[in-house]
Amino acid sequence: MREVDKSGCLALVVCSALPGLHAWSGCDTVSALASQGKIKALKLVQANDLYLQAFTDLGSSWNVPTDVFNSIQAFTCQLYARNTKIVGANSLRYHMFCAKKGQIESGQLPPCEDSLMQHTLRANYQAAIWRRSLENLPDVPAPSAGHGWELDDGGSLKIRWMAGLPAPDVVLNLISCTCRRTCRPSDCSCILNGLKCTVVCKLQGCSNMVQDDAIVAQDANDSDGDSDD
Ligand SMILES: [Zn+2]
Ligand SMILES: [Zn+2]
Structure with missing residues:
Protein backbone atom coordinates (compact mmCIF):
# COMPACT_ATOMS: atom_id res chain seq x y z
CA MET A 1 0.00 0.00 0.00
CA ARG A 160 -3.29 -4.63 36.79
CA TRP A 161 0.44 -4.47 36.10
CA MET A 162 0.73 -8.19 35.47
CA ALA A 163 -1.37 -11.33 35.70
CA GLY A 164 1.30 -13.58 37.23
CA LEU A 165 3.77 -13.11 40.08
CA PRO A 166 6.78 -10.79 39.52
CA ALA A 167 8.98 -13.77 40.43
CA PRO A 168 8.49 -17.19 42.05
CA ASP A 169 7.98 -16.91 45.83
CA VAL A 170 11.27 -18.68 46.48
CA VAL A 171 13.11 -15.91 44.59
CA LEU A 172 11.15 -13.08 46.23
CA ASN A 173 12.11 -14.48 49.64
CA LEU A 174 15.79 -14.07 48.71
CA ILE A 175 15.50 -10.31 48.19
CA SER A 176 17.40 -8.39 50.85
CA CYS A 177 18.43 -4.76 51.24
CA THR A 178 21.69 -3.06 52.12
CA CYS A 179 20.22 -0.03 53.91
CA ARG A 180 22.63 1.28 56.56
CA ARG A 181 20.65 3.52 58.93
CA THR A 182 16.99 3.18 58.10
CA CYS A 183 14.82 1.40 55.56
CA ARG A 184 12.95 4.08 53.60
CA PRO A 185 10.28 3.52 50.95
CA SER A 186 12.33 5.62 48.48
CA ASP A 187 15.41 3.38 48.31
CA CYS A 188 14.92 0.17 50.32
CA SER A 189 14.74 -2.72 47.84
CA CYS A 190 12.62 -4.74 50.29
CA ILE A 191 9.98 -2.00 50.64
CA LEU A 192 10.11 -1.21 46.92
CA ASN A 193 9.24 -4.85 46.23
CA GLY A 194 6.48 -4.85 48.84
CA LEU A 195 8.41 -7.23 51.10
CA LYS A 196 9.26 -7.31 54.78
CA CYS A 197 12.93 -7.16 55.78
CA THR A 198 14.42 -10.43 56.97
CA VAL A 199 17.50 -11.73 58.77
CA VAL A 200 19.49 -11.58 55.50
CA CYS A 201 19.12 -7.78 55.29
CA LYS A 202 22.13 -5.70 56.35
CA LEU A 203 20.28 -3.58 58.88
CA GLN A 204 18.63 -5.62 61.61
CA GLY A 205 15.67 -4.38 63.64
CA CYS A 206 14.38 -1.79 61.15
CA SER A 207 10.70 -0.83 61.15
CA ASN A 208 10.16 -2.98 58.06
CA MET A 209 11.19 -6.20 59.81
CA VAL A 210 8.55 -8.88 60.33
CA GLN A 211 7.38 -8.53 63.92
CA ASP A 212 7.97 -11.51 66.20
CA ASP A 213 4.28 -11.86 67.03
CA ALA A 214 3.51 -12.08 63.30
CA ILE A 215 6.01 -14.92 62.99
CA VAL A 216 4.48 -16.66 66.02
CA ALA A 217 1.02 -16.30 64.48
CA GLN A 218 2.35 -17.64 61.18
CA ASP A 219 3.99 -20.61 62.96
CA ALA A 220 0.73 -21.31 64.75
CA ASN A 221 -1.14 -21.29 61.43
CA ASP A 222 1.45 -23.58 59.89
CA SER A 223 1.23 -26.13 62.70
CA ASP A 224 -2.59 -25.98 62.53
CA GLY A 225 -2.27 -26.99 58.92
CA ASP A 226 0.10 -29.81 59.82
CA SER A 227 -2.19 -31.25 62.49
CA ASP A 228 -5.02 -31.49 59.93
CA ASP A 229 -2.96 -33.89 57.83
ZN1 LIG B 1 16.08 -1.66 53.64
ZN1 LIG C 1 15.42 -5.36 53.92
Missing part, protein backbone atom coordinates in the same frame (compact mmCIF):
# COMPACT_ATOMS: atom_id res chain seq x y z
CA ARG A 2 2.93 2.32 0.57
CA GLU A 3 4.00 2.10 -3.09
CA VAL A 4 0.71 3.48 -4.40
CA ASP A 5 0.96 7.07 -3.30
CA LYS A 6 3.65 7.86 -0.79
CA SER A 7 2.28 11.16 0.47
CA GLY A 8 -1.49 10.89 0.42
CA CYS A 9 -2.20 7.19 0.84
CA LEU A 10 0.36 6.55 3.58
CA ALA A 11 -0.80 9.58 5.53
CA LEU A 12 -4.37 8.26 5.47
CA VAL A 13 -3.29 4.79 6.56
CA VAL A 14 -1.09 6.13 9.37
CA CYS A 15 -4.01 8.27 10.57
CA SER A 16 -6.05 5.17 11.25
CA ALA A 17 -3.20 3.75 13.36
CA LEU A 18 -2.82 6.88 15.48
CA PRO A 19 -5.53 6.23 18.12
CA GLY A 20 -3.95 2.86 18.90
CA LEU A 21 -0.39 4.17 18.79
CA HIS A 22 -1.16 7.23 20.89
CA ALA A 23 -2.90 5.17 23.59
CA TRP A 24 -0.17 2.52 23.58
CA SER A 25 2.74 4.99 23.75
CA GLY A 26 1.20 6.84 26.69
CA CYS A 27 -1.84 9.03 27.21
CA ASP A 28 -3.95 10.31 30.12
CA THR A 29 -5.29 6.85 30.91
CA VAL A 30 -2.48 4.54 29.81
CA SER A 31 1.08 4.74 31.11
CA ALA A 32 4.09 5.07 28.80
CA LEU A 33 7.04 2.69 28.72
CA ALA A 34 10.03 4.14 30.57
CA SER A 35 12.15 6.40 28.33
CA GLN A 36 10.29 5.40 25.17
CA GLY A 37 8.86 8.42 23.41
CA LYS A 38 6.32 8.80 20.64
CA ILE A 39 8.57 9.91 17.78
CA LYS A 40 10.59 6.68 17.63
CA ALA A 41 7.38 4.66 17.86
CA LEU A 42 5.77 6.63 15.04
CA LYS A 43 8.82 6.26 12.78
CA LEU A 44 8.87 2.51 13.37
CA VAL A 45 5.19 2.24 12.50
CA GLN A 46 5.63 4.31 9.33
CA ALA A 47 8.45 2.03 8.20
CA ASN A 48 6.77 -1.32 8.79
CA ASP A 49 3.40 -2.43 7.39
CA LEU A 50 3.02 -5.16 10.00
CA TYR A 51 3.27 -2.69 12.88
CA LEU A 52 1.08 -0.24 11.00
CA GLN A 53 -1.60 -2.91 10.65
CA ALA A 54 -1.34 -3.91 14.32
CA PHE A 55 -1.92 -0.37 15.59
CA THR A 56 -4.70 0.13 13.04
CA ASP A 57 -6.37 -2.96 14.49
CA LEU A 58 -5.81 -1.88 18.10
CA GLY A 59 -9.15 -0.78 19.49
CA SER A 60 -11.22 -2.12 16.61
CA SER A 61 -12.63 -4.71 19.01
CA TRP A 62 -12.60 -4.98 22.81
CA ASN A 63 -10.15 -7.89 22.64
CA VAL A 64 -6.55 -8.01 21.48
CA PRO A 65 -6.18 -10.77 18.85
CA THR A 66 -3.07 -12.94 19.20
CA ASP A 67 -1.57 -11.81 15.86
CA VAL A 68 -2.00 -8.15 16.82
CA PHE A 69 -0.29 -8.75 20.15
CA ASN A 70 2.55 -10.67 18.48
CA SER A 71 3.18 -7.78 16.08
CA ILE A 72 3.14 -5.30 18.96
CA GLN A 73 5.53 -7.51 20.89
CA ALA A 74 7.95 -7.56 17.95
CA PHE A 75 7.49 -3.77 17.65
CA THR A 76 8.38 -3.41 21.35
CA CYS A 77 11.57 -5.39 20.80
CA GLN A 78 12.54 -2.98 18.00
CA LEU A 79 11.93 -0.01 20.31
CA TYR A 80 14.43 -1.35 22.84
CA ALA A 81 16.94 -2.95 20.48
CA ARG A 82 16.83 -1.59 16.93
CA ASN A 83 17.32 -4.28 14.24
CA THR A 84 17.17 -7.17 16.72
CA LYS A 85 15.96 -10.47 15.32
CA ILE A 86 14.30 -11.30 18.64
CA VAL A 87 10.52 -10.94 18.58
CA GLY A 88 9.68 -12.09 22.12
CA ALA A 89 9.84 -9.57 24.99
CA ASN A 90 10.92 -12.19 27.55
CA SER A 91 13.84 -13.45 25.51
CA LEU A 92 14.95 -9.91 24.62
CA ARG A 93 14.89 -9.03 28.33
CA TYR A 94 17.07 -12.05 29.01
CA HIS A 95 19.50 -11.24 26.19
CA MET A 96 19.85 -7.58 27.17
CA PHE A 97 20.31 -8.52 30.83
CA CYS A 98 23.04 -11.05 29.96
CA ALA A 99 24.75 -8.70 27.47
CA LYS A 100 25.16 -6.13 30.26
CA LYS A 101 26.11 -8.83 32.78
CA GLY A 102 23.19 -7.76 34.95
CA GLN A 103 24.43 -4.14 35.14
CA ILE A 104 21.25 -2.69 33.68
CA GLU A 105 18.36 -0.83 35.29
CA SER A 106 14.99 -2.53 34.99
CA GLY A 107 13.64 0.59 33.25
CA GLN A 108 16.09 0.03 30.39
CA LEU A 109 14.67 -3.43 29.71
CA PRO A 110 11.46 -4.02 27.77
CA PRO A 111 8.48 -5.07 29.90
CA CYS A 112 8.00 -8.82 30.24
CA GLU A 113 5.41 -10.42 27.98
CA ASP A 114 2.89 -10.62 30.81
CA SER A 115 2.97 -6.93 31.69
CA LEU A 116 3.24 -5.95 28.02
CA MET A 117 -0.04 -7.81 27.48
CA GLN A 118 -1.75 -5.94 30.32
CA HIS A 119 -0.38 -2.65 28.96
CA THR A 120 -1.62 -3.49 25.46
CA LEU A 121 -5.05 -4.42 26.83
CA ARG A 122 -5.32 -0.98 28.47
CA ALA A 123 -4.24 0.77 25.26
CA ASN A 124 -6.71 -1.33 23.27
CA TYR A 125 -9.52 -0.43 25.67
CA GLN A 126 -8.75 3.29 25.43
CA ALA A 127 -8.39 3.18 21.64
CA ALA A 128 -11.65 1.24 21.38
CA ILE A 129 -13.44 4.03 23.26
CA TRP A 130 -11.88 6.68 21.02
CA ARG A 131 -12.82 4.76 17.88
CA ARG A 132 -16.46 4.78 19.07
CA SER A 133 -16.46 8.49 19.90
CA LEU A 134 -19.08 9.25 17.23
CA GLU A 135 -21.48 6.57 18.47
CA ASN A 136 -24.41 7.86 20.45
CA LEU A 137 -24.42 5.23 23.19
CA PRO A 138 -21.38 2.99 22.75
CA ASP A 139 -21.57 -0.32 24.59
CA VAL A 140 -18.43 -0.06 26.76
CA PRO A 141 -17.46 -2.99 29.03
CA ALA A 142 -16.05 -2.36 32.52
CA PRO A 143 -12.29 -1.70 32.45
CA SER A 144 -11.86 -4.32 35.18
CA ALA A 145 -13.40 -7.01 32.93
CA GLY A 146 -10.05 -8.18 31.59
CA HIS A 147 -8.89 -4.90 30.06
CA GLY A 148 -5.80 -4.29 32.16
CA TRP A 149 -7.40 -2.87 35.30
CA GLU A 150 -8.81 -4.48 38.41
CA LEU A 151 -10.75 -3.47 41.51
CA ASP A 152 -9.03 -3.19 44.87
CA ASP A 153 -10.63 -4.22 48.16
CA GLY A 154 -12.40 -0.86 48.43
CA GLY A 155 -13.86 -1.19 44.92
CA SER A 156 -11.54 1.43 43.39
CA LEU A 157 -10.02 0.86 40.00
CA LYS A 158 -6.30 0.06 39.96
CA ILE A 159 -3.86 -0.92 37.26
Whole structure:
Protein backbone atom coordinates (compact mmCIF):
# COMPACT_ATOMS: atom_id res chain seq x y z
CA MET A 1 0.00 0.00 0.00
CA ARG A 2 2.93 2.32 0.57
CA GLU A 3 4.00 2.10 -3.09
CA VAL A 4 0.71 3.48 -4.40
CA ASP A 5 0.96 7.07 -3.30
CA LYS A 6 3.65 7.86 -0.79
CA SER A 7 2.28 11.16 0.47
CA GLY A 8 -1.49 10.89 0.42
CA CYS A 9 -2.20 7.19 0.84
CA LEU A 10 0.36 6.55 3.58
CA ALA A 11 -0.80 9.58 5.53
CA LEU A 12 -4.37 8.26 5.47
CA VAL A 13 -3.29 4.79 6.56
CA VAL A 14 -1.09 6.13 9.37
CA CYS A 15 -4.01 8.27 10.57
CA SER A 16 -6.05 5.17 11.25
CA ALA A 17 -3.20 3.75 13.36
CA LEU A 18 -2.82 6.88 15.48
CA PRO A 19 -5.53 6.23 18.12
CA GLY A 20 -3.95 2.86 18.90
CA LEU A 21 -0.39 4.17 18.79
CA HIS A 22 -1.16 7.23 20.89
CA ALA A 23 -2.90 5.17 23.59
CA TRP A 24 -0.17 2.52 23.58
CA SER A 25 2.74 4.99 23.75
CA GLY A 26 1.20 6.84 26.69
CA CYS A 27 -1.84 9.03 27.21
CA ASP A 28 -3.95 10.31 30.12
CA THR A 29 -5.29 6.85 30.91
CA VAL A 30 -2.48 4.54 29.81
CA SER A 31 1.08 4.74 31.11
CA ALA A 32 4.09 5.07 28.80
CA LEU A 33 7.04 2.69 28.72
CA ALA A 34 10.03 4.14 30.57
CA SER A 35 12.15 6.40 28.33
CA GLN A 36 10.29 5.40 25.17
CA GLY A 37 8.86 8.42 23.41
CA LYS A 38 6.32 8.80 20.64
CA ILE A 39 8.57 9.91 17.78
CA LYS A 40 10.59 6.68 17.63
CA ALA A 41 7.38 4.66 17.86
CA LEU A 42 5.77 6.63 15.04
CA LYS A 43 8.82 6.26 12.78
CA LEU A 44 8.87 2.51 13.37
CA VAL A 45 5.19 2.24 12.50
CA GLN A 46 5.63 4.31 9.33
CA ALA A 47 8.45 2.03 8.20
CA ASN A 48 6.77 -1.32 8.79
CA ASP A 49 3.40 -2.43 7.39
CA LEU A 50 3.02 -5.16 10.00
CA TYR A 51 3.27 -2.69 12.88
CA LEU A 52 1.08 -0.24 11.00
CA GLN A 53 -1.60 -2.91 10.65
CA ALA A 54 -1.34 -3.91 14.32
CA PHE A 55 -1.92 -0.37 15.59
CA THR A 56 -4.70 0.13 13.04
CA ASP A 57 -6.37 -2.96 14.49
CA LEU A 58 -5.81 -1.88 18.10
CA GLY A 59 -9.15 -0.78 19.49
CA SER A 60 -11.22 -2.12 16.61
CA SER A 61 -12.63 -4.71 19.01
CA TRP A 62 -12.60 -4.98 22.81
CA ASN A 63 -10.15 -7.89 22.64
CA VAL A 64 -6.55 -8.01 21.48
CA PRO A 65 -6.18 -10.77 18.85
CA THR A 66 -3.07 -12.94 19.20
CA ASP A 67 -1.57 -11.81 15.86
CA VAL A 68 -2.00 -8.15 16.82
CA PHE A 69 -0.29 -8.75 20.15
CA ASN A 70 2.55 -10.67 18.48
CA SER A 71 3.18 -7.78 16.08
CA ILE A 72 3.14 -5.30 18.96
CA GLN A 73 5.53 -7.51 20.89
CA ALA A 74 7.95 -7.56 17.95
CA PHE A 75 7.49 -3.77 17.65
CA THR A 76 8.38 -3.41 21.35
CA CYS A 77 11.57 -5.39 20.80
CA GLN A 78 12.54 -2.98 18.00
CA LEU A 79 11.93 -0.01 20.31
CA TYR A 80 14.43 -1.35 22.84
CA ALA A 81 16.94 -2.95 20.48
CA ARG A 82 16.83 -1.59 16.93
CA ASN A 83 17.32 -4.28 14.24
CA THR A 84 17.17 -7.17 16.72
CA LYS A 85 15.96 -10.47 15.32
CA ILE A 86 14.30 -11.30 18.64
CA VAL A 87 10.52 -10.94 18.58
CA GLY A 88 9.68 -12.09 22.12
CA ALA A 89 9.84 -9.57 24.99
CA ASN A 90 10.92 -12.19 27.55
CA SER A 91 13.84 -13.45 25.51
CA LEU A 92 14.95 -9.91 24.62
CA ARG A 93 14.89 -9.03 28.33
CA TYR A 94 17.07 -12.05 29.01
CA HIS A 95 19.50 -11.24 26.19
CA MET A 96 19.85 -7.58 27.17
CA PHE A 97 20.31 -8.52 30.83
CA CYS A 98 23.04 -11.05 29.96
CA ALA A 99 24.75 -8.70 27.47
CA LYS A 100 25.16 -6.13 30.26
CA LYS A 101 26.11 -8.83 32.78
CA GLY A 102 23.19 -7.76 34.95
CA GLN A 103 24.43 -4.14 35.14
CA ILE A 104 21.25 -2.69 33.68
CA GLU A 105 18.36 -0.83 35.29
CA SER A 106 14.99 -2.53 34.99
CA GLY A 107 13.64 0.59 33.25
CA GLN A 108 16.09 0.03 30.39
CA LEU A 109 14.67 -3.43 29.71
CA PRO A 110 11.46 -4.02 27.77
CA PRO A 111 8.48 -5.07 29.90
CA CYS A 112 8.00 -8.82 30.24
CA GLU A 113 5.41 -10.42 27.98
CA ASP A 114 2.89 -10.62 30.81
CA SER A 115 2.97 -6.93 31.69
CA LEU A 116 3.24 -5.95 28.02
CA MET A 117 -0.04 -7.81 27.48
CA GLN A 118 -1.75 -5.94 30.32
CA HIS A 119 -0.38 -2.65 28.96
CA THR A 120 -1.62 -3.49 25.46
CA LEU A 121 -5.05 -4.42 26.83
CA ARG A 122 -5.32 -0.98 28.47
CA ALA A 123 -4.24 0.77 25.26
CA ASN A 124 -6.71 -1.33 23.27
CA TYR A 125 -9.52 -0.43 25.67
CA GLN A 126 -8.75 3.29 25.43
CA ALA A 127 -8.39 3.18 21.64
CA ALA A 128 -11.65 1.24 21.38
CA ILE A 129 -13.44 4.03 23.26
CA TRP A 130 -11.88 6.68 21.02
CA ARG A 131 -12.82 4.76 17.88
CA ARG A 132 -16.46 4.78 19.07
CA SER A 133 -16.46 8.49 19.90
CA LEU A 134 -19.08 9.25 17.23
CA GLU A 135 -21.48 6.57 18.47
CA ASN A 136 -24.41 7.86 20.45
CA LEU A 137 -24.42 5.23 23.19
CA PRO A 138 -21.38 2.99 22.75
CA ASP A 139 -21.57 -0.32 24.59
CA VAL A 140 -18.43 -0.06 26.76
CA PRO A 141 -17.46 -2.99 29.03
CA ALA A 142 -16.05 -2.36 32.52
CA PRO A 143 -12.29 -1.70 32.45
CA SER A 144 -11.86 -4.32 35.18
CA ALA A 145 -13.40 -7.01 32.93
CA GLY A 146 -10.05 -8.18 31.59
CA HIS A 147 -8.89 -4.90 30.06
CA GLY A 148 -5.80 -4.29 32.16
CA TRP A 149 -7.40 -2.87 35.30
CA GLU A 150 -8.81 -4.48 38.41
CA LEU A 151 -10.75 -3.47 41.51
CA ASP A 152 -9.03 -3.19 44.87
CA ASP A 153 -10.63 -4.22 48.16
CA GLY A 154 -12.40 -0.86 48.43
CA GLY A 155 -13.86 -1.19 44.92
CA SER A 156 -11.54 1.43 43.39
CA LEU A 157 -10.02 0.86 40.00
CA LYS A 158 -6.30 0.06 39.96
CA ILE A 159 -3.86 -0.92 37.26
CA ARG A 160 -3.29 -4.63 36.79
CA TRP A 161 0.44 -4.47 36.10
CA MET A 162 0.73 -8.19 35.47
CA ALA A 163 -1.37 -11.33 35.70
CA GLY A 164 1.30 -13.58 37.23
CA LEU A 165 3.77 -13.11 40.08
CA PRO A 166 6.78 -10.79 39.52
CA ALA A 167 8.98 -13.77 40.43
CA PRO A 168 8.49 -17.19 42.05
CA ASP A 169 7.98 -16.91 45.83
CA VAL A 170 11.27 -18.68 46.48
CA VAL A 171 13.11 -15.91 44.59
CA LEU A 172 11.15 -13.08 46.23
CA ASN A 173 12.11 -14.48 49.64
CA LEU A 174 15.79 -14.07 48.71
CA ILE A 175 15.50 -10.31 48.19
CA SER A 176 17.40 -8.39 50.85
CA CYS A 177 18.43 -4.76 51.24
CA THR A 178 21.69 -3.06 52.12
CA CYS A 179 20.22 -0.03 53.91
CA ARG A 180 22.63 1.28 56.56
CA ARG A 181 20.65 3.52 58.93
CA THR A 182 16.99 3.18 58.10
CA CYS A 183 14.82 1.40 55.56
CA ARG A 184 12.95 4.08 53.60
CA PRO A 185 10.28 3.52 50.95
CA SER A 186 12.33 5.62 48.48
CA ASP A 187 15.41 3.38 48.31
CA CYS A 188 14.92 0.17 50.32
CA SER A 189 14.74 -2.72 47.84
CA CYS A 190 12.62 -4.74 50.29
CA ILE A 191 9.98 -2.00 50.64
CA LEU A 192 10.11 -1.21 46.92
CA ASN A 193 9.24 -4.85 46.23
CA GLY A 194 6.48 -4.85 48.84
CA LEU A 195 8.41 -7.23 51.10
CA LYS A 196 9.26 -7.31 54.78
CA CYS A 197 12.93 -7.16 55.78
CA THR A 198 14.42 -10.43 56.97
CA VAL A 199 17.50 -11.73 58.77
CA VAL A 200 19.49 -11.58 55.50
CA CYS A 201 19.12 -7.78 55.29
CA LYS A 202 22.13 -5.70 56.35
CA LEU A 203 20.28 -3.58 58.88
CA GLN A 204 18.63 -5.62 61.61
CA GLY A 205 15.67 -4.38 63.64
CA CYS A 206 14.38 -1.79 61.15
CA SER A 207 10.70 -0.83 61.15
CA ASN A 208 10.16 -2.98 58.06
CA MET A 209 11.19 -6.20 59.81
CA VAL A 210 8.55 -8.88 60.33
CA GLN A 211 7.38 -8.53 63.92
CA ASP A 212 7.97 -11.51 66.20
CA ASP A 213 4.28 -11.86 67.03
CA ALA A 214 3.51 -12.08 63.30
CA ILE A 215 6.01 -14.92 62.99
CA VAL A 216 4.48 -16.66 66.02
CA ALA A 217 1.02 -16.30 64.48
CA GLN A 218 2.35 -17.64 61.18
CA ASP A 219 3.99 -20.61 62.96
CA ALA A 220 0.73 -21.31 64.75
CA ASN A 221 -1.14 -21.29 61.43
CA ASP A 222 1.45 -23.58 59.89
CA SER A 223 1.23 -26.13 62.70
CA ASP A 224 -2.59 -25.98 62.53
CA GLY A 225 -2.27 -26.99 58.92
CA ASP A 226 0.10 -29.81 59.82
CA SER A 227 -2.19 -31.25 62.49
CA ASP A 228 -5.02 -31.49 59.93
CA ASP A 229 -2.96 -33.89 57.83
ZN1 LIG B 1 16.08 -1.66 53.64
ZN1 LIG C 1 15.42 -5.36 53.92
